[in-house]
Amino acid sequence: MTEPSGDLAGERADAARNRARLLEAAAWLVAERGAEHVTMREVAQVAGVGKGTLFRRFGDRNGLLLALVDDVEAEFYQAYTFGLPPLGPGAPASDRLIAFGYALLERVSDPTDLGPALGRQVPTDRRRTSNYGRAFHLHVTSLLREAGVVGDHTMLAHALLAFVDLETIDHLRNDDQVITERLKATWADLVRRVTGAADC
Amino acid sequence: MTEPSGDLAGERADAARNRARLLEAAAWLVAERGAEHVTMREVAQVAGVGKGTLFRRFGDRNGLLLALVDDVEAEFYQAYTFGLPPLGPGAPASDRLIAFGYALLERVSDPTDLGPALGRQVPTDRRRTSNYGRAFHLHVTSLLREAGVVGDHTMLAHALLAFVDLETIDHLRNDDQVITERLKATWADLVRRVTGAADC
The missing domain is CATH 1.10.357 (Tetracycline Repressor; domain 2)
Known part of the structure; x- marks a missing residue:
């Protein structure tokens, strides 16, 4: 497969990677301790992604959980x-x-x-x-x-x-x-x- | 109809009257402003019954609402x-x-x-x-x-x-x-x- 090149493509790839990381971290935390005990701070921490990025992408905790369900x-x-x-x-x-x-x-x-x-x-x-x-x-x-x-x-x-x-x-x-x-x-x-x- | 006499009967009649008054007050308040805006304090006030009696009889706000539903x-x-x-x-x-x-x-x-x-x-x-x-x-x-x-x-x-x-x-x-x-x-x-x- 050929990857698109240039800064914009790089940014898009970063965004997709961050999204996948955040969802993976959230899924892991939910499985580990139950959805009701998962905080946005922890998800960002486990994913190694800024909390701002997390909120920007999913809106809020409910938004993150719904994305995970999907x-x-x-x-x-x-x-x-x-x-x-x-x-x-x-x-x-x-x-x-x-x-x-x-x-x-x-x-x-x-x-x-x-x-x-x-x-x-x-x-x-x-x-x-x-x-x-x-x-x-x-x-x-x-x-x-x-x-x-x-x-x-x-x-x-x-x-x-x-x-x-x-x-x-x-x-x-x-x-x-x-x-x-x-x-x-x-x-x-x-x-x-x-x-x-x-x-x- | 004959009423039972004596202090105990009187107390029972009071209790029944209080119960009816509290439920009537609660129903009126719910109809007036929606169940979500009704407080225990107001119900007691409108019924002219002590707040202690209200809690003793119905446990809590949910208990009162469920009694009202029934x-x-x-x-x-x-x-x-x-x-x-x-x-x-x-x-x-x-x-x-x-x-x-x-x-x-x-x-x-x-x-x-x-x-x-x-x-x-x-x-x-x-x-x-x-x-x-x-x-x-x-x-x-x-x-x-x-x-x-x-x-x-x-x-x-x-x-x-x-x-x-x-x-x-x-x-x-x-x-x-x-x-x-x-x-x-x-x-x-x-x-x-x-x-x-x-x-x-």
């Missing part, structure tokens, strides 16, 4: 968009829907998954601003359409996703002691009922 | 348990489920309804501790059973209620500008799919 989600996005079936393309739409919910439920149950761990830190902003929330919704909407469901796909997707929402599932797991297998069975049942894939 | 919810509970059909008994279970969701959605859309207004103030505690959340869930669970749904009624009730949850609906109304009529149509569609009342 980074973590990119990999999951790849898996459900281009990966192997039944999560990725190649399986019937209702099977893909079921696999998608299973994957979400497994992620929520996994304490080392940074996506949910960080989502818990920004509960309101998460719904409002996160790109991945929008991506989940687009994905479910298009699978409902592909499954031949006759109805308001946009809204049915919201209804399905409300059940596997981080806060709903945390509540059911922590306060009602519902195990992951039962959550998955409910999701599959729900998808079959909504897509008409159930016997009827 | 008070407000008692009326709604009467309506869906003993009131007129289709919300109350007498209509087919799937119609009652639809009417129940409609009522919840109308309440969330009504800024003067104290239930949702107060629920917004205690988002996490609301799920964990509120009696009315449990009552909603019991109601939906028993209607699913009555509708002859074959499946995990407890979990399907959670899945349905996740869609009409205060935070989900606030998000859809405020951030996605979804109107109440569309939310109601989605609820009815969802109930029909889950209960098998849809044509299939």
Whole structure:
């Protein structure tokens, strides 16, 4: 590969490197001590980057955590968009829907998954601003359409996703002691009922 | 009616009167200026009751707000348990489920309804501790059973209620500008799919 030359290209490369370093430092600190205990000062320190640069690039702590979520989600996005079936393309739409919910439920149950761990830190902003929330919704909407469901796909997707929402599932797991297998069975049942894939 | 006599009865009557006064004062203040601006000091002042009594009775501000929610919810509970059909008994279970969701959605859309207004103030505690959340869930669970749904009624009730949850609906109304009529149509569609009342 040829690198672009000149001062401007150098500055751009520096900026990209700083961004990657800051996100890596933040991810490490979050995994190490939990998102709620990570400060901007520490992130800058661990990354070896000035605190001014950190704030300039991410706005504030929430901005940094959301960028980190987006980074973590990119990999999951790849898996459900281009990966192997039944999560990725190649399986019937209702099977893909079921696999998608299973994957979400497994992620929520996994304490080392940074996506949910960080989502818990920004509960309101998460719904409002996160790109991945929008991506989940687009994905479910298009699978409902592909499954031949006759109805308001946009809204049915919201209804399905409300059940596997981080806060709903945390509540059911922590306060009602519902195990992951039962959550998955409910999701599959729900998808079959909504897509008409159930016997009827 | 005969009143119980003696000092103890008098004390009990005082306590009940104080409780009613404090809740009335709190309801008035919440309606007047929004739950987030109501302080314990003001509630005691408006009720003409000592601040010590207020704290002894309700624990803290959250405790007071939750008691107020329960008070407000008692009326709604009467309506869906003993009131007129289709919300109350007498209509087919799937119609009652639809009417129940409609009522919840109308309440969330009504800024003067104290239930949702107060629920917004205690988002996490609301799920964990509120009696009315449990009552909603019991109601939906028993209607699913009555509708002859074959499946995990407890979990399907959670899945349905996740869609009409205060935070989900606030998000859809405020951030996605979804109107109440569309939310109601989605609820009815969802109930029909889950209960098998849809044509299939």
